[in-house]
Amino acid sequence: MKKVFGGGTQEGIIPSKTTPNILIYVDHDSGKKYGYEDGWLEEEDELGPVFEYTGQGTLGEQTFLGLKGSGNAAVLYHADAGRTLRVFMAEGKVPGSKSAAKQQRYIGEFELDSKQPYTVREANDEEGVRRPIIVFRLRPAGAYERLAKDAIKPAEETNAHPVAANVAASRMIEPKMVEPKRKQASESRRAAQPSLIADLRQSDLREQYLKELVEQQHRVIAYQIKIAGTTTILKTDLYDATVHELYSVRGESSREEVRTAIGQLKDYVRHIRPRNPKLSVLLPEKPQEDLLNFLHTEGIDLVYQHDTGYTRCAAK
DSSP, rough: HHHHHHOOOEEEEEEOOOSSSSEEEEHHHHTTTOOOOOOOOOBBBBBBBOOOOOOOOSSSSOSSTTTTTTTHHHHHHHTTTOOEEEEEEEEEEETTSSSSSSEEEEEEEEEEEEESSSEEEEEEEEEEEEEEEEEEEEEEEEEEOOOGGBBBBOOOSSOOOOOOOGGGGGGOOHHHHOOTSSSTTTTTGGGOOOOOHHHHHHHHHHHHHHHHHHTOOOOOEEEEEEETTTTOOOOOSSTTTTTTTTEEEOOOOOOHHHHHHHHHHHGGGGGGSSOOEEEEEEEEOOOOHHHHHHHHTTEEEEEEEEETEEEEEEEO
């Protein structure tokens, strides 16, 4: 492996110094210590299977910034650098070795999911403190091995776990967000570029409204929901525990986005405890009257942003 790809055998993210590769090492035993599991998702879509890999960093919040986040940033920007992601799975101790070194089995060549390169979740760090983690979504980019033992185990029961409100974010601060003058060559090649304006507006709107609620001294969280019999993990947007209100936040006020918001709320509300929270959709501007009527018909409030704050249109 070292001869072929130019990397070591330790777990983690290792950018090769001699070849255009980034080596990713997965160890099921290591992940279990921190309450997460890497591997193949049971579900797949029209783009094929997804391999989830939790980012680097066992203590405190995972990041893309600075030396601490250098490995995660290397994965995020692998296409810019012309590098390939190659995944290895720990496969027992090296025979005859007195060290803890493990054999590594090659899984294959990957790239980041073009639709959702990563998601943010919450898990324990090595000291047992809850913190946000980065979970990369990898898609096969060549030959790969997909064994049943490498799959993430489906949840035994549905569980909605309260998490910090910032875990609702679909993205974290990335180097290119704080270094706007950095050369952005081959921008179109990087699968991880969050280029959709609606996604950025959604994230900004969520952060602004969260700040608004916190200033009103409301306790705001989110929910991380595991669905029984699947490897799916859902995340709500904001949940205002002070007034028992669940929000879906969208980046546009279009019909498609309003439909998506209604579907999300009706899906998630089944798992929220205590039951029957007020349902609300947060939009960046007021939608057309027909969509407002649609929301109210479903018993859902509308909250929309304007120059001087937010307006609520309550369902009767």
